Amino acid sequence: MQAMQYEITLPADYDMGIVHRRVATRAHLTDGLPGLGLKAYLVRERGRDGSPVNQYAPLYLWHSAAGMAAFLTGPGFGGLSADFGRPAVRHWLGAGFHRGPAASAVPAAATRVLHTLAPDADPAQAVTAALAGLADAPGLHSAAVAVDPDRWELLHLALWQDTPPPGAEGTRYRVLHLSRPGLDLLPAPVEA
Incomplete structure (x- = not known):
């Protein structure tokens, strides 16, 4: 599994309706994309859920590296780059994916935690602990953990049926699709 995300931070007065319309009219194009496990169309909107910014930040989980490469060099990413400029794309090696009790629901929210591992931390234990902490959380659609071995950074994504539970850590997003x-x-x- 490969995880990737790009974040397009938009001006404070940007009409986020443009992003909503873009997702509403184009998201179906990735519903059958070869190599794709899932794509969460994530947004943050300034003043909503504590967000200080407007941001479009889709996050992908690929089961095929070839599918990811084809996407990044294909017309879908090319169209995004033409509209917003080519963003930097973060990439992590997948370490695990867990379906939660609400896996059959359509998620409405997401949380993302990025954590740099200490030099003496055991990456396997960190991955296990990250997934175990949410394994049966009410409202959890799914959770993924991935590692950037260059930075020794752990990515932890959780998709939620509704809002994240009180105390859920990380950057909060709304899932548009x-x-x-x-x-x-x-x-x-x-x-x-």
Whole structure:
């Protein structure tokens, strides 16, 4: 599994309706994208859910590196780049995916935590702890953990049926659409 995300931060007075319309009219194009496990169309809107910014920040979980490469060099990403400028794309190696009790629901919210591992931290233990902390959380659609081995940074994504529970850590997003053509191909956590 590969995780990737790009964040397009928009001006404070940007009409986020443009992003909503873009997703409403184009998101179906990734509903059958080869190699894609899921794509969460994530947004943050200034003044909503504590967000200080307007941002379009889709997050992808790929079950095929070839699918990810084809997307990044294909017309879908090319169209986004033509409209917003080519963003930097963050990338992590997937370490595990977990379906939660609300996996059959359509998620409305997401949280993302980025955590730099201490030099003496065991990456396997960090991955296991990150997934175990949410395994049966009410309202959890799914959770993924991935690692950037260059920065030794842990990405933890959780998709929620409604709002994240009180005390949920991380950056909060609204999910405008979820494409999930290869959801069943995403791997379970790697055993330590």
